[in-house]
Amino acid sequence: xxxxxxxxxxxxxxxxxxxxxxxxxxxxxxxxxxxxxxxxxxxxxxxxxxxxxxxxxxxxxxxxxxxxxxxxxxxxxxxxxxxxxxxxxxxxxxxxxxxxxxxxxxxxxxxxxxxxxxxxxxxxxxxxxxxxxxxxxxxxxxxxxxxxxxxxxxxxxxxxxxxxxxxxxxxxxxxxxxxxxxxxxxxxxxxxxxxxxxxxxxxxxxxxxxxxxxxxxxxxxxxxxxxxxxxxxxxxxxxxxxxxxxxxxxxxxxxxxxxxxxxxxxxxxxxxxxxxxxxxxxxxxxxxxxxxxxxxxxxxxxxxxxxxxxxxx
Amino acid sequence: xxxxxxxxxxxxxxxxxxxxxxxxxxxxxxxxxxxxxxxxxxxxxxxxxxxxxxxxxxxxxxxxxxxxxxxxxxxxxxxxxxxxxxxxxxxxxxxxxxxxxxxxxxxxxxxxxxxxxxxxxxxxxxxxxxxxxxxxxxxxxxxxxxxxxxxxxxxxxxxxxxxxxxxxxxxxxxxxxxxxxxxxxxxxxxxxxxxxxxxxxxxxxxxxxxxxxxxxxxxxxxxxxxxxxxxxxxxxxxxxxxxxxxxxxxxxxxxxxxxxxxxxxxxxxxxxxxxxxxxxxxxxxxxxxxxxxxxxxxxxxxxxxxxxxxxxxxxxxxxxxxxxxxxxxxxxxxxxxxxxxxxxxxxxxxxxxxxxxxxxxxxxxxxxxxxxxxxxxxxxxxxxxxxxxxxxxxxxxxxxxxxxxxxxxxxxxxxxxxxxxxxxxxxxx
Numbered sequence: 053x054x055x056x057x058x059x060x061x062x063x064x065x066x067x068x069x070x071x072x073x074x075x076x077x078x079x080x081x082x083x084x085x086x087x088x089x090x091x092x093x094x095x096x097x098x099x100x101x102x103x104x105x106x107x108x109x110x111x112x113x114x115x116x117x118x119x120x121x122x123x124x125x126x127x128x129x130x131x132x133x134x135x136x137x138x139x140x141x142x143x144x145x146x147x148x149x150x151x152x153x154x155x156x157x158x159x160x161x162x163x164x165x166x167x168x169x170x171x172x173x174x175x176x177x178x179x180x181x182x183x184x185x186x187x188x189x190x191x192x193x194x195x196x197x198x199x200x201x202x203x204x205x206x207x208x209x210x211x212x213x214x215x216x217x218x219x220x221x222x223x224x225x226x227x228x229x230x231x232x233x234x235x236x237x238x239x240x241x242x243x244x245x246x247x248x249x250x251x252x253x254x255x256x257x258x259x260x261x262x263x264x265x266x267x268x269x270x271x272x273x274x275x276x277x278x279x280x281x282x283x284x285x286x287x288x289x290x291x292x293x294x295x296x297x298x299x300x301x302x303x304x305x306x307x308x309x310x311x312x313x314x315x316x317x318x319x320x321x322x323x324x325x326x327x328x329x330x331x332x333x334x335x336x337x338x339x340x341x342x343x344x345x346x347x348x349x350x351x352x353x354x355x356x357x358x359x360x361x362x363x364x365x
Numbered sequence: 366x367x368x369x370x371x372x373x374x375x376x377x378x379x380x381x382x383x384x385x386x387x388x389x390x391x392x393x394x395x396x397x398x399x400x401x402x403x404x405x406x407x408x409x410x411x412x413x414x415x416x417x418x419x420x421x422x423x424x425x426x427x428x429x430x431x432x433x434x435x436x437x438x439x440x441x442x443x444x445x446x447x448x449x450x451x452x453x454x455x456x457x458x459x460x461x462x463x464x465x466x467x468x469x470x471x472x473x474x475x476x477x478x479x480x481x482x483x484x485x486x487x488x489x490x491x492x493x494x495x496x497x498x499x500x501x502x503x504x505x506x507x508x509x510x511x512x513x514x515x516x517x518x519x520x521x522x523x524x525x526x527x528x529x530x531x532x533x534x535x536x537x538x539x540x541x542x543x544x545x546x547x548x549x550x551x552x553x554x555x556x557x558x559x560x561x562x563x564x565x566x567x568x569x570x571x572x573x574x575x576x577x578x579x580x581x582x583x584x585x586x587x588x589x590x591x592x593x594x595x596x597x598x599x600x601x602x603x604x605x606x607x608x609x610x611x612x613x614x615x616x617x618x619x620x621x622x623x624x625x626x627x628x629x630x631x632x633x634x635x636x637x638x639x640x641x642x643x644x645x646x647x648x649x650x651x652x653x654x655x656x657x658x659x660x661x662x663x664x665x666x667x668x669x670x671x672x673x674x675x676x677x678x679x680x681x682x683x684x685x686x687x688x689x690x691x692x693x694x695x696x697x698x699x700x701x702x703x704x705x706x707x708x709x710x711x712x713x714x715x716x717x718x719x720x721x722x723x724x725x726x727x728x729x730x731x732x733x734x735x736x737x738x739x740x741x742x743x744x745x746x747x748x749x750x751x752x753x754x755x756x757x758x759x760x761x762x763x764x765x766x767x768x769x770x771x772x773x774x775x776x777x778x779x780x781x782x783x784x785x786x787x788x789x790x791x792x793x794x
Contacts, residue, residue: 065564143682164684165555165566166636185684187566222566250560 060172060179063188064229076198078350096125099356101157102150104130112182116159119348144174151175156356178355186220192316193226195344199336200271203312207234213265216275216324217246223316228254241265245286262297266306273314274299277324290323300326367391369404373412378717379733390740393783398734415777418716419732420452420741424723425668432461437673437761443482445760447787449693450776452741453484453731459518465490465501470509482786486512491530497521507537512727515542520578531591540594543582550574557630557645565633570645576602583610586617594726595619597670599644601654608663618726620668621655623699624690638679638686639766656709666722669696673762691762695753701774746777
């Protein structure tokens with residue numbers, strides 16, 4: 053039965069179009085729950101989940117936590133940087149310790165690509181990748197796709213431009229994998245030092261000119277630019293970056309009239325996105341956050357919902 | 366003690382032999398290689414359907430002793446070598462302390478002598494503490510039995526130091542073994558930079574990180590007339606640079622590992638840390654170039670870069686995992702199965718790459734079956750099919766991406782100085 057049989061969600065690369073559709077369809081009623089006065093359903097009562105974040109994060113961690121709570125799962129957050137790592141414990145032992153406390157599902161974020169895969173191999177818990185290095189951030193891409201589908205009515209055959217640091221972006225990779233499964237034309241645009249040439253082998257088109265990349269697009273996904281990339285010499289200054297790649301109202305003229313602007317947050321206003329755009333009607337940046345909770349509720353439900361037999365008990 | 370090896374196919378490239386012949390060994394020496402030898406007092410080994418070759422040499426292994434005996438020691442490494450069909454290995458100086466002085470070199474020689482399974486020649490450090498600044502006392506290292514110098518594991522980043530090393534080592538006829546890596550280009554790299562590093566989201570190590578250093582060192586070898594040997598080449602550009610240098614008459618040799626000849630960067634999928642190695646597994650185009658260079662003779666020898674690691678160094682996040690592959694016990698079988706069986710290399714070429722190739726680079730009196738020479742022999746069973754089972758390795762390092770692979774053509778017997786030290790993959794005595 054599609055996704056329900058998967059133990060883990062590690063990336064969109066290995067997820068089928070059918071599975072993505074199931075998750076997005078399940079997220080719709082979840083979004084209704086969030087809007088209710090009483091935002092709690094008993095679906096996951098008796099289930100326990102833990103978020104283990106090896107990288108600082110506010111919105112993703114909070115989003116998973118509240119998604120679990122709306123579904124009545126017991127939710128615990130582990131701030132790893134302040135505990136076991138300082139004591140020199142290996143990841144494998146940390147995971148084992150968590151597992152034997154009885155958790156059903158672990159949400160993990162890590163600065164190193166492949167760490168959720170390593171975790172998944174070493175535990176019976178179900179594992180959700182909440183972002184690993186420059187590899188994938190599947191739930192972000194799922195919420196982006198949910199937001200697009202909600203506004204556009206479809207995901208099929210859209211033109212989507214992803215702007216910024218493609219080289220280091222897990223959000224870009226997951227979006228590329230996900231959108232490609234719906235026949236979207238995905239374009240990536242940014243400075244040449246942050247656009248690896250091999251990226252085109254993933255079926256995307258790469259651009260160095262923002263104006264060119266935005267011609268006729270339905271969606272623009274603006275990535276957060278990280279200051280440390282400038283420090284290691286990948287571009288000369290934030291000023292120059294902003295001059296070349298900051299999304300402003302002028303750029304939107306290139307895109308379709310009903311273009312949608314996404315940003316995974318947190319935003320650097322005045323660097324990759326101008327306030328005019330961030331606060332415009334084209335931007336759905338705040339709604340993305342709500343959709344993130346809905347999509348994560350859908351995932352938790354699909355992964356921990358249990359069988360029909362259990363419900364019958 | 367006399368051994369008569371009867372009925373095997375003798376492959377001895379140095380003497381142009383590839384025929385069914387008998388080999389007589391007496392008092393640790395080869396005394397005759399002829400058809401239909403008879404000797405009533407000798408122990409007879411029936412080598413029918415086996416290949417009888419000079420003892421295989423692996424000029425690039427890490428035995429970890431002294432200092433990291435939890436990864437490997439000279440005894441376990443010697444056992445792995447003998448079981449893997451090698452009679453001679455050269456061990457790299459990245460030990461703790463480093464082999465940068467006579468005392469440590471002598472210690473390694475003495476420990477190897479006591480183990481007594483294979484010849485172990487130490488390689489001395491190019492620079493004190495392998496720090497890349499001051500030259501080590503090479504005369505002393507030579508006197509203590511070192512056959513080459515290398516800072517392997519690290520490049521000599523300073524061009525002036527490398528120049529002096531090539532110049533100085535020339536006096537002793539010592540080859541300088543270069544680990545070619547520009548550390549600024551490879552910084553934080555986890556795998557080959559290319560399509561798959563994009564897919565797996567891991568920081569890539571471009572081929573150029575290796576090639577710029579090889580280009581530099583070739584120019585320095587040309588400048589100094591020194592004897593440059595490039596370790597574990599892995600790229601098309603490396604092949605082209607070395608081919609061109611050889612054509613110009615510059616003294617440069619090179620080696621390639623079995624894993625760089627056989628496995629591509631695609632196998633990093635799933636983040637199996639056993640695939641992490643430096644230089645990294647490259648893409649198919651590089652593999653094709655390396656294979657072509659082997660056939661042409663641009664590459665002088667195959668060496669394993671045997672890098673055993675403890676489980677904890679590999680059972681972790683990919684980025685944190687130590688690079689390296691435990692190679693001694695799969696080297697021969699992987700080359701037999703993946704290169705000889707499909708006809709990419711013929712048997713003479715393969716034997717040359719494991720015998721006269723490294724012997725000539727190092728200037729050691731090994732690698733042939735000429736009567737009078739030391740009786741080091743490697744016998745292969747070209748028909749034997751076995752699955753790679755790391756848990757059965759003699760090496761303490763179980764880290765191999767070849768695990769679970771079924772391979773055809775394995776070492777059958779290892780004879781060192783006329784004594785059988787391993788038989789059918791098992792150590793004798």
